Amino acid sequence: MERPRSKRPVSTRPAEREIxxxxxxxxxxxxxxxxxxxRRRAAIDAMLGARLRLVRIAxxxxxxxxxxxxxxxxxxxxxxxxxxxxxxxxxxELMGGYEPARRFVLGAIGRGKSIVTANKALLAVxxxxxxxxxxxxxxxxxxEASVGGGIPIVRVLRDGVVADRTVAVRGIVNGTCNYILSKxxxxxxxxxxxxxxxxxxxxxxxxPSFDIDGIDSAHKLxxxxxxxxxxxxxLEDVHTEGIxxxxxxxxxxxxxxxxxxxxxxxxxxxxxxVAVRVHPTLVPAAHVLAGVRGAFNxxxxxxxxxxxxxxxxxxxxxxxTATAVVADLIEIARNRLQDTSARVPPLGIPALRRPKRVxxxxxxxxxxxxxxxxxRPGVLGNIASILGRxxxxxxxxxxxxxxxxxxxxxxxxxxxxxxxxxxxxxxRIGRLVGTQSPPVCLRIADDLGGA
Amino acid sequence: MERPRSKRPVSTRPAEREIxxxxxxxxxxxxxxxxxxxRRRAAIDAMLGARLRLVRIAxxxxxxxxxxxxxxxxxxxxxxxxxxxxxxxxxxELMGGYEPARRFVLGAIGRGKSIVTANKALLAVxxxxxxxxxxxxxxxxxxEASVGGGIPIVRVLRDGVVADRTVAVRGIVNGTCNYILSKxxxxxxxxxxxxxxxxxxxxxxxxPSFDIDGIDSAHKLxxxxxxxxxxxxxLEDVHTEGIxxxxxxxxxxxxxxxxxxxxxxxxxxxxxxVAVRVHPTLVPAAHVLAGVRGAFNxxxxxxxxxxxxxxxxxxxxxxxTATAVVADLIEIARNRLQDTSARVPPLGIPALRRPKRVxxxxxxxxxxxxxxxxxRPGVLGNIASILGRxxxxxxxxxxxxxxxxxxxxxxxxxxxxxxxxxxxxxxRIGRLVGTQSPPVCLRIADDLGGA
Numbered sequence: 001m002e003r004p005r006s007k008r009p010v011s012t013r014p015a016e017r018e019i020x021x022x023x024x025x026x027x028x029x030x031x032x033x034x035x036x037x038x039r040r041r042a043a044i045d046a047m048l049g050a051r052l053r054l055v056r057i058a059x060x061x062x063x064x065x066x067x068x069x070x071x072x073x074x075x076x077x078x079x080x081x082x083x084x085x086x087x088x089x090x091x092x093e094l095m096g097g098y099e100p101a102r103r104f105v106l107g108a109i110g111r112g113k114s115i116v117t118a119n120k121a122l123l124a125v126x127x128x129x130x131x132x133x134x135x136x137x138x139x140x141x142x143x144e145a146s147v148g149g150g151i152p153i154v155r156v157l158r159d160g161v162v163a164d165r166t167v168a169v170r171g172i173v174n175g176t177c178n179y180i181l182s183k184x185x186x187x188x189x190x191x192x193x194x195x196x197x198x199x200x201x202x203x204x205x206x207x208p209s210f211d212i213d214g215i216d217s218a219h220k221l222x223x224x225x226x227x228x229x230x231x232x233x234x235l236e237d238v239h240t241e242g243i244x245x246x247x248x249x250x251x252x253x254x255x256x257x258x259x260x261x262x263x264x265x266x267x268x269x270x271x272x273x274v275a276v277r278v279h280p281t282l283v284p285a286a287h288v289l290a291g292v293r294g295a296f297n298x299x300x301x302x303x304x305x306x307x308x309x310x311x312x313x314x315x316x317x318x319x320x321t322a323t324a325v326v327a328d329l330i331e332i333a334r335n336r337l338q339d340t341s342a343r344v345p346p347l348g349i350p351a352l353r354r355p356k357r358v359x360x361x362x363x364x365x366x367x368x369x370x371x372x373x374x375x376r377p378g379v380l381g382n383i384a385s386i387l388g389r390x391x392x393x394x395x396x397x398x399x400x401x402x403x404x405x406x407x408x409x410x411x412x413x414x415x416x417x418x419x420x421x422x423x424x425x426x427x428r429i430g431r432l433v434g435t436q437s438p439p440v441c442l443r444i445a446d447d448l449g450g451a
Numbered sequence: 452m453e454r455p456r457s458k459r460p461v462s463t464r465p466a467e468r469e470i471x472x473x474x475x476x477x478x479x480x481x482x483x484x485x486x487x488x489x490r491r492r493a494a495i496d497a498m499l500g501a502r503l504r505l506v507r508i509a510x511x512x513x514x515x516x517x518x519x520x521x522x523x524x525x526x527x528x529x530x531x532x533x534x535x536x537x538x539x540x541x542x543x544e545l546m547g548g549y550e551p552a553r554r555f556v557l558g559a560i561g562r563g564k565s566i567v568t569a570n571k572a573l574l575a576v577x578x579x580x581x582x583x584x585x586x587x588x589x590x591x592x593x594x595e596a597s598v599g600g601g602i603p604i605v606r607v608l609r610d611g612v613v614a615d616r617t618v619a620v621r622g623i624v625n626g627t628c629n630y631i632l633s634k635x636x637x638x639x640x641x642x643x644x645x646x647x648x649x650x651x652x653x654x655x656x657x658x659p660s661f662d663i664d665g666i667d668s669a670h671k672l673x674x675x676x677x678x679x680x681x682x683x684x685x686l687e688d689v690h691t692e693g694i695x696x697x698x699x700x701x702x703x704x705x706x707x708x709x710x711x712x713x714x715x716x717x718x719x720x721x722x723x724x725v726a727v728r729v730h731p732t733l734v735p736a737a738h739v740l741a742g743v744r745g746a747f748n749x750x751x752x753x754x755x756x757x758x759x760x761x762x763x764x765x766x767x768x769x770x771x772t773a774t775a776v777v778a779d780l781i782e783i784a785r786n787r788l789q790d791t792s793a794r795v796p797p798l799g800i801p802a803l804r805r806p807k808r809v810x811x812x813x814x815x816x817x818x819x820x821x822x823x824x825x826x827r828p829g830v831l832g833n834i835a836s837i838l839g840r841x842x843x844x845x846x847x848x849x850x851x852x853x854x855x856x857x858x859x860x861x862x863x864x865x866x867x868x869x870x871x872x873x874x875x876x877x878x879r880i881g882r883l884v885g886t887q888s889p890p891v892c893l894r895i896a897d898d899l900g901g902a
Contacts (some may be wrong), residue, residue, distance in 0.1 A: 036614060036756055047613070047800050144611075150757040152611025159610070160595075160603025162498070163487060163777030288763060291742040305487055305770035306601040312739060313760030323757045326614030340791045349498050 017050040019333040021116075022082035024104055025095030026059035026075065029118055029145070031066045032322030033092065037329075038068070044330060052333050058082045083108040090332050092325060093117040102126050109133045114341060116328040118145035118321060124219035124235055127226065131346055140335055141346040142328025147220045148173060150320030151313040152327065153299045157227035158348035164303035166228040168268040170445070173220040175295040175315045176204045176211040177243050177263040181280075182293040184251045185260055191246060203295060213242035214263065214278040221265040221276055224299065228267065231274055232352035239360045241279040250370055250440055253398060253411045254282050257368070260290040261442065275358035282368050282444040289448065300448070308449045361420030366395070366444040369412040371429060372437045380410055383429055390425035392417040407437075413444065468501040470784040472567075473533035475555055476546030477510035477526065480569055480596070482517045483773030484543065488780075489519070495781060503784050509533045534559040541783050543776060544568040553577050560584045565792060567779040569596035569772060575670040575686055578677065582797050589793040591786055593779025598671045599624060601771030602764040603778065604750050608678035609799040615754035617679040619719040621896070624671040626746040626766045627655045627662040628694050628714040632731075633744040635702045636711055642697060654746060664693035665714065665729040672716040672727055675750065679718065682725055683803035690811045692730040701821055701891055704849060704862045705733050708819070710895065711741040726809035733819050733895040740899065751899070759900045812871030817846070817895040820863040822880060823888040831861055834880055841876035843868040858888075864895065 023030055037044070037054055044052050057070065058079040076082075083091050083104050091108040093115060095101050101122050105115055106129070115134070117123070123130065123146055134141045144154045148171070157166070172178050176198060183194045195212070198204035210216050218238040225233050243263050254261050259282035267276045283290045288310055292298040297315025302308055314320035335341045373379045380399060387394060398411040414422070426439050433439070474481055488495070488505055495503050508521065509530040527533075534542050534555050542559040544566060546552050552573050556566055557580070566585070568574070574581065574597055585592045595605045599622070608617070623629050627649060634645045646663070649655035661667050669689040676684055694714050705712050710733035718727045734741045739761055743749040748766025753759055765771040786792045824830045831850060838845060849862040865873070877890050884890070 032756075039756075040614060040616065043616070044614070049801065150612075150615075150754075151760060152607050155606055155611050156603050159782065160606050160778060161601075161774060162781055163491060163495070164774045165491065165494070286742070288739065288742040288747075291737070291739040296739075303601075303774065305483075305490075306774045307765050307768075307771055309602060309762075309764030311760075311762055314758050317758075319756040320758055323612060323615045323754065327611060330613055331610065334794060338791055338794050340789055340794060343785060343789050343791060343794075350500065 017337060019050060019052050019089050019336050020055045020087055021053065021090045021092055021329055022056040022085060022088035023054060023092045023094065024058045024079045024082050025093065026057050026061070026066065027094065028318045029321045029325065030057070030059070030094045031068060032318035033094070033325050034068045034070070036319065036322045036326050040326070048330065048333055048337065050333065050337055052329060056082045056085055056088060079104050083113065084111065088113060089336055090114045090116060090329060092329070093119060094325070096121070098122060098125060102130070105130055106133055109137050109139055112137055112139060114140040114142070114332045114336070116142040116325055116332065118143070118325060120146040120216070120219040120223060124222040127223070128232065134346060135342065138342040140332045140341050142332055143223070143346070144328050145321050145324035147223050148297050148299055148311070149313065149315040149317065150323045151297060151299065151311050151315065152324065153224070153311050154227060156311055157224070157301070158344065161301060161303055161306055161309070162348055164305045166301060166303045168266070168302040169224050169228045169299060170289070170448070171217070171220065171224060171265040171299040172262050172289065172292050172297050173265050173299065173315060174211050174217045174263060175297060176208065177217070178292065178297070179203050179295045180212070181243060181246070181251070181261055181263065184248055185255065188248060188252070190248050191244070212244060214240040217263060217265040217278045221267055221278060224265070225267040225274060225276060226347050226352055228301065229269055229274060229355070230347070230349045230352055231355040233274065233276055237276055237357050239277040239279070243280050245440060246280050246442070247440070249409060250368070250442065253370065254368065255285070256398065257282070257396060257413055258285050259283060259444065260285050262289065262292070264445065270358050273356040273358045275363060277360065280442050282442055284446065284448070287448055302449060361418070361423070363419040364416050365419070366416050366446050367414045367422055368442040368444055369414065369426070370440040371410045371412070371433055372407050373410055373433050375406050375408045379433070382432055383410060386428045386432070387414070387425050390421045392422055392425055468788060470501060470503050470540050470787050471506045471538055472504065472541045472543055472780055473507040473509070473536060473539035474505060474543045474545065475509045475530045475533050476544065477508050477512070477517065478545065479769045480772045480776065481508070481510070481545045482519060483769035484545070484776050485519045485521070487770065487773045487777050491777070499781065499784055499788065501784065501788050503780060507533045507536055507539060530555050534564065535562065539564060540787055541565045541567060541780060543780070544570060545776070547572070549573060549576060553581070556581055557584055560588050560590055563588055563590060565591040565593070565783045565787070567593040567776055567783065569594070569776060571597040571667070571670040571674060575673040578674070579683065585797060586793065591783045591792050592797040593783055594674070594797070595779050596772050596775035598674050599748050599750055599762070599764065600766040600768065601774045602748060602750065602762050602766065603775065604675070604762050605678060607762055608675070608752070609795065612752060612754055612757055612760070613799060615756045617752060617754045619717070619753040620675050620679045620750060621740070621899070622668070622671065622675060622716045622750040623713050623740065623743050623748050624716050624750065624766060625662050625668045625714060626748060627659065628668070629743065629748070630654050630746045631663070632694060632697070632702070632712055632714065635699055636706065639699060639703070641699045642695070663695060665691045668714060668716040668729045672718055672729060675716070676718040676725060676727060677798050677803055679752065680720060680725060680806070681798070681800045681803055682806040684725065684727055684806070688727055688808050690728040690730070694731050696891060697731050697893070698891070700860060701819070701893065704821065705819065706736070707849065708733070708847060708864055709736050710734060711736050712893065713740065713743070715896065721809050724807040724809045726814065728811065731893050733893055735897065735899070738899055753900060812869070812874070814870040815867050816870070817867050817897050818865045818873055819893040819895055820865065820877070821891040822861045822863070822884055823858050824861055824884050826857050826859045830884070833883055834861060837879045837883070838865070838876050841872040843873055843876055
């Protein structure tokens, strides 16, 4: 390339240039963004050589005291006054949900505005439409805050490990679930009690199903796999199990076997095909992922050349998430100032590929099984022979408790087996032991790599 | 800002555009870069919409078989044929050391070429000159590979956590030291034996002092603090201790007290002042940093708004480090293709500030002390009263062994104390117990935050 070195004109009065942002949705994260922009104003302006200013905010609730001072008239109830405004360069969408967030975002893009959003549900479901519109209009979409809160995992996958072929991502991406599971492990508490406490402390929603049934993790997995593998997956492609069925007993037995239970969102490449699943997983206690406790998140990435790497931090909360939103704002401001919006496609590559999914039944992994049985001679033998007939070999058995009701747990750790075979065997075992408490089946991650 | 939406011309024949790289230094990492560029050629070209090609390589050794196929004539002994070549857009410097690497890099910059380097020593010592030259010429300097190998920590600090005020970085940034300390902890082995084994396995250099005396970590800390705090520090600003004096006995007592010993490179803000130090540190065994084992590296970052985050991965090795080099190449290629070189200053901000250093004596931390004493009545009392007179209060004492020679270890964990007071007390204690084995003093990181 025999092009002369760059001689772009540089503004002679950079301090007078201004990038203007408008915010839609003035809740917890929105408040954090306003605080952070106020607190870091001088540093950000120095970094950019220009002013980055929030000029409009829309929220239906214009009255509530959020503990931040705003210029009079900045906060309005009508979102159109943000996304249609001529003096707004970037729209920050923090209202969440599918509609009307989708309509507002598309409206802003149509007017040539760049977008910053923390809305994983929106991107997981309407990402194709939104990224497509942004590409046509050559505007930026920043969505660092949509996965892993303050962890810069979007940049890591889009810019950091981009030279490598990433073959697996495993994420602890829901702080509520990780808080509950960590607490169950540390304190021997029951699921229901910890959930209630988390709700009281504001760490879990009044209706917690979005989190604890794994749906939030599945949304995030759709975004992670798009970035990591360049593939377009849909929410319904993801095999999704939550943590409701994880009993204190299972947490305890897992520890005894040398594992911690974590809700993992797992995407893995199998040739050109992709397997995607969210489920509680036994992680070896000495592994670095098992040390991710409380409300912390972590994304564990495996690359062909890079090997294992992990990105750890607070996955939620006002200020951590605000740092991700403002980092996107800064990047978009740099692009606007240098007239290079859309210099990198939002997902790092020009177009996603729709991959073949590996059927869940083809999965090969080790399993943890807990089967409640009447304490009668021969039961363990029957279970073992059903497993054997399905090609599943047993690594460890724990059977030691006696209960007043005559029902005792048999805990089995298997060697690697095929999901389809295991589910068939569990059906048979379920019929054998009765259905009042069906067998618990958790998958074991013995193949994590790392040190 | 009432500027119309970006309407930059986009090349109509992007596939015919080409970015050409030249490589100086064809050792282990260089070989990895060639392999990775060959293996990922199609994916990278698709990502860029252009060709990224390595066109020249210089190394004094043009004969050795490195296991990669190169076009005839590509490998030459003379570095000038790379950094002076008209057809090279980007120079990859992987020769290491100060000179002639500095001269080659400045030569390339002077000719308008961007730079990718893994040379932490060069940047730590000549960074001001090199970054200044790059700014004047408006070219990019990629140095992701200089710290943390394949961990994208440069991007994380420059682009990821940029909205926040980072107040501390703590890095396990030397794989050799972490391998030795992990092995001493896991296997109860002596320092000298593990070092020898690491040398045999190629994990430590024949002359290991650069690594085990902490100098390599100090170089990396200078780069990390520039990125994290925007400050210019010099190597001689860093208080540097290595791991030679860490005995198996200390690793064992640390474990007994609930800690793992890690060589940490620590930078922390204290108002506007900065404290920088490299030393073996006791890390609580349950903390996520203690789970960083073997040749893995991790950088633990603390931000005012973000709280704790950590970035973990392989800090060295042919292919992991090559992923960082090629990620830089891709970013630089994007900038060249869109004529936006130097769109972000290499350190994220226009200019570094020379900060005041916090004197080491002002440090406040908890300490681990091991003092070898003649097993005589009253010795422990004397030590305790010296500590007390210097305002140092004791948290735990371990004294249990009896040795044939009549010398036994007294192990003391202190509460937080001031370094200056502690060193004065140790002087006194050293005179008391004699100098044939001076007291061992390690710092304890009880203030790490996280979960």
